[in-house]
Amino acid sequence: MSDIFSLISQSATGLFHLVVFPGGLFALLFGLVLKGIDRKVEARLQRRVGPPLLQPFYDLVKLASKETIIPETANKTLFMYAPLLGFTGMAVCLALLPVPGVYYGMENMGDMLVFFYLLPLPAIALMVAGSSSSSPFGALGFSREMTLMFAYEVPLLLVILAVAMQVGGEGSAEFSLRKIIEYQREHGSFGFTLSMLPAFVAYLLYLPGTMGVPPFDVAEAETEILEGPLLEYSGGLLAFFQLTSAMKLVIALGFGVVMFFPGTVAGGPLVNIVWFAAKCLLLMLVALTLCKAATARMRIEQALSFYLKYPATLALVSVVLAWVSL
Amino acid sequence: MTPTNKSNEIVHDALLQATELATQWTFDVKQNAFGWLRLNNTESLRPAAKALAENGARLCTMTAYVEERGENSNKKAIAYHFALANTVVTVTVPLYTAGCDTPVAVPSITSWFRNADWNEREFHEMFGIDIVDHPNPKRLFLDERLDAGIMSSLIPFSAMVHGAATRNLWEQVMAAKGVDITGSDGSYGLENPHGAPTDISTPPIEEPTFTPVSATAPENGN
Amino acid sequence: MSEALGKEFTLPLGPMHVALEEPMYFKVTVEGERVRHVEITSGHVHRGMEALATKRNLFQNIVLTERVCSLCSNSHPLTYCMAIENLAGIEVPRRAQYLRVLADEIKRVASHLFNVAILAHIIGYKSLFMHVMEVREIMQDVKETVYGNRMDLAANTLGGVKNDVDAQLFGYITRSLQRLEGHMQEIIDIYASNPMLCSRTVGVGVLPKDEAIRYGLVGPVARGSGLAVDVRRDAPYGIYPELSFNVITETGGDVHSRAMVRLREVNESISLIRQIAANLPEGKLTAPLPVIPAGQGCARTEAPRGELFYFIRTDESDIPTRLKWRVPSYMNWDALEVMMKDCAVADVSLIVNSIDPCVSCTER
Amino acid sequence: MNLFSDIVVRSPWLYRINAGSCNGCDVELATTACIPRYDVERLGCRYCGSPRHADIVLITGPLTLRVRDKVLRVWQEIPEPKVTVAVGICPISGGVFRGGHSIEGPIDRYIPVDVNVPGCPPRPQSIMEGVLLAKKIWLDRLNGIAPGHKEERHVSLP
Amino acid sequence: MFRFLKLLGKNLAQGPSTDPFPAKEAHTPERFRGRVVVNPEQCVGCRICHHMCAGGAIRIEDNEEKTGYNFTVWHNTCALCGMCRHYCPTKAITLSTDWHNAHTQEDKYDWAAHYSIPYLACAGCGAHIRMLPPQLAARLYAHSPVDMTDLLKLCPSCRQLAAARREEISNDTHEQE
Helix, strand or coil: CHHHHHHHHHHHHHHHHHHCCCCHHHHHHHHHHHHHHHHHHHHHHCCCCCCCCCHHHHHHHHHHHCCCCCCCCCCHHHHHHHHHHHHHHHHHHHHCCCECCCECCCCCCCEHHHHHHHCCHHHHHHHHHHHHCCCHHHHHHHHHHHHHHHHHHHHHHHHHHHHHHHHHCCCCCCCEHHHHHHHHHHHCCHHHCHHHHHHHHHHHHHHHHHHCCHHHCCCCCHHHHCCHHHHHCCHHHHHHHHHHHHHHHHHHHHHHHHHHCCCCCCCCHHHHHHHHHHHHHHHHHHHHHHHHHHCCCCCHHHHHHHHHHHHHHHHHHHHHHHHHHC | CCCCCHHHHHHHHHHHHHHCCCCEEEECCCCCEEEEEECCCCCCHHHHHHHHHHCCCEEEEEEEEECCCCCCCCCEEEEEEEEECCEEEEEEEECCCCCCCCCCCEECCCCCCCCHHHHHHHHHHHHCCCEECCCCCCCCCCCCCCCCCCCCCCCCHHHHHHCHHHHHHHHHHHHHCCCCCCCCCCCCCCCCCCCCCCCCCCCCCCCCCCCCCCCCCCCCCC | CHHHHCCEEEEEECCCCCCCCCCCEEEEEEECCEEEEEEEECCCCCCCHHHHHCCCCHHHHHHHHHCCCCCCCCHHHHHHHHHHHHHHCCCCCHHHHHHHHHHHHHHHHHHHHHHHHHHHHHCCCHHHHHHHHHHHHHHHHHHHHHHCCCCCCCCEECCEECCCCCHHHHHHHHHHHHHHHHHHHHHHHHHHHCHHHHHHHCCCCCCCHHHHHHCCCCHHHHHHCCCCCCHHHHCCCCCHHHCCCCCCCCCCCCHHHHHHHHHHHHHHHHHHHHHHHHCCCCCCCECCCCCCCCEEEEEEEEECCEEEEEEEEECCCCCEEEEEEECCHHHHHHHHHHHCCCCEHHHHHHHHHHCCCCHHHHHC | CHHHHHHHCCCCEEEEEECCCCCHHHHHHHHHHHCCCCCHHHHCCEECCCHHHCCEEEEECCCEHHHHHHHHHHHHHCCCCCEEEEECHHHHHCHHHCCCCCECCCHHHCCCCCEEECCCCCCHHHHHHHHHHHHHHHHHHHCCCCCCCCHHHCCCCC | CHHHHHHHHHHHHHCCCCCCCCCCCCCCCCCCCCCEEECHHHCCCCCHHHHHCCCCCEEEEECCCCCEEEEEEEHHHCCCCCHHHHHCCCCCEEECCCCCCCEEHHHCCCCEEEEEEECEECCCCCCEECCCCHHHHHHHCCCCCCCHHHHCCCCHHHHHHHHHHHHHHHHHHHHHC
């Protein structure tokens, strides 16, 4: 009996985490507000007034109200369900995202490898969208997205490895996020420990890649291949893609905060949520907005060689440091 | 400091030696030389072009034109303009022989001047002049649905039929003020003093593939 | 990795392409990310203007030739009026010649800044694009305040210039040039040294000097490959013999050197405008117009994109029997074949923009 | 319903079609939409790369013969409800090129135009007025009102 | 790269340079070429503007009763080039600085300026004439100080007659002295 109750209560809390916090509702609102702030700050960097903060909401509502045209040449099912693929991946990932001081993820499920596998799902969704839309630009977008994904997945893996080995000690690795947060509470968060600094910089360079922000927005290069995979999408399906990218923004930033700055602040869960949001915002401003405003777009092979050179070696350095320092 | 126009003497001698014809020279206010040479027939075009190419002239452009403004006179000619430092030499080739009226084909000079390619394709489509051994005499700018040599006839067929563009616009402007001018043939803005209606719009091609979509009725797909 | 794709497919670029200002259709055969061959289909902006020019009188043609292309919209009526003045032997008063060169140089600055800004836009450098366009707004304000329209100055007419530029307006012009020069130094440094921009533009779309000669290229595209052709110095017209300026050339022959030629020419134009402001003579604005005789005449000027050539044939009436103009961009399209050999797909629109394409000029 | 369409109207995405224009209006459109001085992004507007994402279509040029079918096909691709703005005198009346042999004349022979912004080229500010007027028409269409009667059809600055 | 970061920093410090157009009225230079405006009194009906107009935006046509002519300018095809203003002998047609011209499709053909300018009957022979505008007359008769008022009401032929009669009178007075 008791295990049934625990099963029900566990699934109820699971559902709560999936739908309300830190999952659907919270992440959506927070992600869209983050995007609004991002566009506003980028505009101010370019001496423009910039759109109203809630502009991403208006865009979503407008896209939802528009009719969705499905091109005949595209293969229907893939075209319809590609956005869903990315959306579900992000929703599940959000449910596991620990917010230090408030929620420490599901007991034994929330570890970094799950994040490593779920994070590229929106990129895969874009690839599926590109290949299904049968326009030559879609195909080109597909191959570029694939190349870029390989490029930025390598440093992510190394960063995760570095963090895991730092927590595990004596050559063993500890992937559970819960233990990582506790380790950092005792030994000080990794963002300030010397050996983990290269990994942090590698993660900073990884962020624009995964979010498709200008230096690496090769897949949706507007002026070269006309929005790439999203060329054929319109109306509701396009709104799904925007939602997914907003949620991915929250996950990528949250994951970075959890790995490097999980410090909590005295005070109730509400204060800690605000503290977590502030850290995400700061991380976004440094890694994404400034990067978007200050750089030009790289060619696909330049992006590939950039990722395999700098972030990968930086992460490797901190892996070695983590392994040696014990 | 008027530039020493040694360049126009070089060109003068080269052309004289190639075509046994002397070039007339005019000068603009700043003493830049403009040479005018009229060849007798199309054969002597190639030696002239060769001579100019050897002296480093650059082909500026080619102008095909109808000599008189007659109804559909076939007296066509092509003016080849070459630039050399501060000199512009225009070599004019008449395309009609005294007797027959059918225009003569003109030899291509792409072998000496790479940029002659587009120029020749253009007067081929605009004036219907044939070119001898041109690399690819395809259409350049003129749409396939317009008849070649559209510029050679003064009033192509389309003018009469499609001449209504300016007139019905003005009729609607005046109608909006309550003045009915459908009957009168008065001045319609772009009136051409020579009496010919100035509207040369496209001939009535087959009904356009897209019927105008009314604003409210969504026509596409679902 | 991308070579593995191997198979060749054709990519339709345009005609409704965001990066290109105007419709031009490129059928690019691509192998992986490498471009093997580019086939251009043009004619989308062919408005049949030369046929129209023989249906308008000499004055209406001044306005018609101004609308061939808006970025070099002052060079066309200037060369058209000069061709008629050469034909009829009209001597333009000196003050009008100074004001004509002033309008031409102002347009050159705006046109070059626009092309350089679009280069930044195509490589995704939004902030730099906005900064350069914002600097160009200074020049747009000068055009609007002095001439009344941001693009078509309507400065020239047969025999001279339409409206005068008095001392108060020249004060405004020199103040604007002061602000422009401050920004220009910063922009030139950024374009010369910014690693992101240089890595995308240096060595891309190379055009060797002998190819530039073979294709008969003119303007910044030829000067970017080291070929010093400039009508203002080769066949000086107007008052250019009395003004001191030097012809800018670069030797790289790639997208980067063409952009640098345009940027440094902006500085030349600024110094030219200052010289005009300094020694503008008094005098009438237009010469008395004789009856234009039958005959033919031609003229050449240096438009922002290179040498512009006009040829006109008239009979006694005031309607020309033939009006022909050859635009500097006319030869650049052919030369694209050389520049695009084995370039990356991402660079196609970058190279097309580097020749400062004016489709509406080319197709008239 | 009114609140919903008020929100929808706050994010008009612009799409530019060049139907054979002399690039004067296109340069002004690029200046209006993309630079800090006019910054239409504060009105929620954004240039989009594909016709599928567009709401307000800005058409320039006198619709030459060769580009006509492509323009009409791209215009068809834009999902309803859309508003068509003719920028410059060329799409409205053929402009100075009216009568040319490859000019397909005013654009409203093929496409229902909603807003005209005459000028050669029109000032960026008047293009913005055109976009504001287009937003108002779009709002009317969303709320199902027929094209507004005469008085309030001119631009009343908000 | 740091030079560009410095530029961004400066941008951030200076704040937005957006000109608040829809909220506040935008600056219009006084030489701006806006909508065409005609001053009917000054118009002499010489049709120079119609001859110069490349957009075909000006239409001058006698009205049915031939008591005057309709002068129409359709702004939707006017290229704002200013040729008409430059060549009009009496500066009757000018370009205002009004650029608020966005309008809906229903007003497309209303977007025009209609003027009807009456002919006057010549004092001498009653022919339809346009009265000579004062400043044009001043230029014509600059060298011979003549009482202007009645001359202006005469058609060209009657003016010649009047001038010939004036010469004749002045010759008689010479002979009498």
